[in-house]
Amino acid sequence: MQIEKEILALNAYDPQASKPGNERTHHAVERRLTAFGRGAVLFYREPIEAVSAEGVWIQGADGRRYLDVYNNVPSVGHCHPRVVEAIRQQVGTLNIHTRYLNAVVDSYAERLLSTLPAAIANVVLTCTGSEANDLALRVAQAATGGTGFIVSEMAYHGNTAAVTEVSPSSRPGRPLAAHVRTVPAPDSYRKPDEYPGQAMAAAVTAAIADMTRKGIRFAGMIADTIFSSDGVHADPPGLLAPVIAAVHAHGGLFIADEVQPGFGRTGDALWGFERHGIVPDIVTMGKPMGNGFPMGGMALGPDLLAAFNARDKYFNTFGGNPVAAAAGLAVLDVIREEGLIENARDVGRYLQDGLREIANRHLAIGEIRGAGLFIGLEFVTDRESKIPAPETASALINGLRERGILIGAAGAYGNTLKIRPPLCFGKEHADVFIEQCDAVLARISQ
Ligand code: PMP
Numbered sequence: 174m175q176i177e178k179e180i181l182a183l184n185a186y187d188p189q190a191s192k193p194g195n196e197r198t199h200h201a202v203e204r205r206l207t208a209f210g211r212g213a214v215l216f217y218r219e220p221i222e223a224v225s226a227e228g229v230w231i232q233g234a235d236g237r238r239y240l241d242v243y244n245n246v247p248s249v250g251h252c253h254p255r256v257v258e259a260i261r262q263q264v265g266t267l268n269i270h271t272r273y274l275n276a277v278v279d280s281y282a283e284r285l286l287s288t289l290p291a292a293i294a295n296v297v298l299t300c301t302g303s304e305a306n307d308l309a310l311r312v313a314q315a316a317t318g319g320t321g322f323i324v325s326e327m328a329y330h331g332n333t334a335a336v337t338e339v340s341p342s343s344r345p346g347r348p349l350a351a352h353v354r355t356v357p358a359p360d361s362y363r364k365p366d367e368y369p370g371q372a373m374a375a376a377v378t379a380a381i382a383d384m385t386r387k388g389i390r391f392a393g394m395i396a397d398t399i400f401s402s403d404g405v406h407a408d409p410p411g412l413l414a415p416v417i418a419a420v421h422a423h424g425g426l427f428i429a430d431e432v433q434p435g436f437g438r439t440g441d442a443l444w445g446f447e448r449h450g451i452v453p454d455i456v457t458m459g460k461p462m463g464n465g466f467p468m469g470g471m472a473l474g475p476d477l478l479a480a481f482n483a484r485d486k487y488f489n490t491f492g493g494n495p496v497a498a499a500a501g502l503a504v505l506d507v508i509r510e511e512g513l514i515e516n517a518r519d520v521g522r523y524l525q526d527g528l529r530e531i532a533n534r535h536l537a538i539g540e541i542r543g544a545g546l547f548i549g550l551e552f553v554t555d556r557e558s559k560i561p562a563p564e565t566a567s568a569l570i571n572g573l574r575e576r577g578i579l580i581g582a583a584g585a586y587g588n589t590l591k592i593r594p595p596l597c598f599g600k601e602h603a604d605v606f607i608e609q610c611d612a613v614l615a616r617i618s619q
Contacts, residue, residue: 178563180329180342180402183582184570186215193219197234216581218571226251229595229602231579242573242580242594242606245547248436248461249507250597256464256503263499271298271493281498284505286472288443290452295478298493299469302432302459303331306395308471308487309455310335313426316480319390323380323420325358327585329402330395330430339395342402342585352389354380358403359412362540362551363559374415381423393426393454398445399434404584405542405549405591407439413449426477429453432469433547436461437508437596440518440545448544464507466500467491513596517545523600524548524592527607535614537565548592549583561586565617572613578606 186202188211193199201222206213222234228250231239241251249256263277271278282296299305314320324330327342337343338350349355356376359369366372381391398413400406417427434445435458441448444456454477459469469492481487491497508514525541525548532538539553552562552569566588573580583591594602 178587179345180327180340181214183587184216184567186217186220191218195219195235198222201234217574219574221574221579229598237577239574240578240594240602240605242578242592242598242602244579244595245433245438245593246460247465248438248596249464249504249511249513250595251465253464253503253507255507256466256500259499259503260466260496263496266495268494268496270488270490272488275495275498277495277502278493278498281493281501284502285470288505289456289472292452292474293456293472295475296470296472297478297487297489298497299459299471299489300467300491300497301331301469302430302457303333303336303469304489304492305432305457305459305469305471306330306336306339306428306430307333309395309428309457309473310339310392311485312455312471312473312477312481313393313428315484316426316477317390317392317424319392319425320352321354321381321384321389321391322352323354323356323377323391323394323425325396325400325403326355327358327400327403328355328395328397330397331432351387352384354384356380358400359406359408360404361406361408361542369409370412370415373412374419377416377419378423381419381425391423391425393428394420395428395430397430397433398449399439399544399547401433401547401591401593402583404551404589405547407434407445407448407544407547408542410441410448411450413446413451417451417453426454427451428455428457430457432457432459433593434544436504437514437517438545438547438593440514440521443508443514462504463497463500464504466497468493468497468501508596511597514545516599517596520598520600520603521545521548524603524607527603528610531607531611531614535611535618537562537614537618543592546592546594546596546598550590550592551584552588552590561588563587566590568617569610569613572617573609576609576613578609 225232329340329342420427429446455473462468528541539551552565554560554562
């Protein structure tokens with residue numbers, strides 16, 4: 174598949190193409206680019222200066238408040254008082270690395286592991302999803318003796334050197350590294366297949382055969398279990414079962430990257446892989462884990478960790494510090510006490526139904542898909558040809574921004590709206606979003 178745009182180019186501000194109309198924003202942009210370089214990435218034709226946030230709302234320096242339909246990091250709600258208080262209390266009590274004993278850290282590890290299948294009984298805490306994935310690659314290499322990895326065509330797994338090599342969406346136009354093979358993500362819209370799981374498993378088997386022919390030993394497959402950067406593909410449930418069987422049949426490990434779907438977003442369960450009825454060998458996580466406090470982690474079976482530790486030790490200065498652990502505990506409490514998984518399921522369905530209704534009059538909407546509060550809305554020039562329409566997605570994103578709604582794009586062509594709000598998003602917020610999408614699309618098509 175031809176990747177049209179690098180992942181960070183989606184919905185990015187282009188200083189060559191436009192200058193902010195607002196004087197204050199113009200100065201804020203110049204200040205940013207002067208210090209961080211002209212390549213620093215910002216969102217929107219008219220970037221937004223954010224000053225504070227609460228729940229699903231972000232307050233702009235322009236005096237407007239914006240409905241957040243994009244951000245999955247403040248997953249239980251921006252500045253959730255429980256998480257803020259947990260961080261505040263712990264940072265005023267003790268914050269050190271994990272080479273000292275501390276009960277908060279152990280409580281968090283135990284709580285987190287209790288949410289995972291019994292076989293996944295160890296965890297290593299990091300600060301980012303990239304670090305967790307980088308470590309997972311090392312574990313898979315140590316456990317299998319292999320170096321070869323399989324990923325989806327538009328995968329994004331983070332920003333370290335090793336992880337960028339398994340993130341084709343970060344390096345369009347560049348050949349894959351010799352140890353990496355890609356397989357197409359499932360795609361109910363463009364490649365409908367009666368048995369997409371079997372098709373993917375066959376592609377995985379072929380990729381393993383190809384690397385073996387070239388003398389590369391297979392180490393494993395890493396997949397975002399909702400294929401978000403491939404355009405959000407959650408269905409059909411169970412899809413990954415034949416895929417993991419193919420990986421195991423060839424001695425590899427399956428790494429479930431839960432940075433996007435994890436912590437309740439899919440509305441089915443806490444983890445995206447549960448939708449597919451599989452038990453991964455390694456689970457990596459990040460983003461929503463600390464609701465904005467930098468946290469990541471890798472959970473796995475003790476034998477795998479022991480195989481890695483026989484060769485290497487791992488220490489992460491800030492990973493799993495007591496403040497992170499306190500934030501992480503508060504996040505798990507809030508997800509449970511506020512019923513956020515159920516909310517993701519119910520509001521997600523409501524949102525999909527509402528979008529289907531407006532799709533009756535907006536023929537540029539090709540498909541609406543997803544799980545829970547992770548929905549992809551794909552735009553096409555027409556429904557017969559299914560030619561991707563990134564310009565429609567972009568016009569909608571910028572039109573919604575003008576109306577106080579924040580959203581972004583995904584997929585190989587950047588023509589899919591990535592609907593991924595904090596999990597406390599209610600039906601009243603869904604109504605605002607649907608109504609405004611309807612209005613902007615009506616204006617665009619005029
Ligand atoms: N995996 C996936 C699926 C992601 O979406 C991301 C971040 N967008 C990462 C890993 C990397 O996480 P981080 O930016 O915290 O390093």
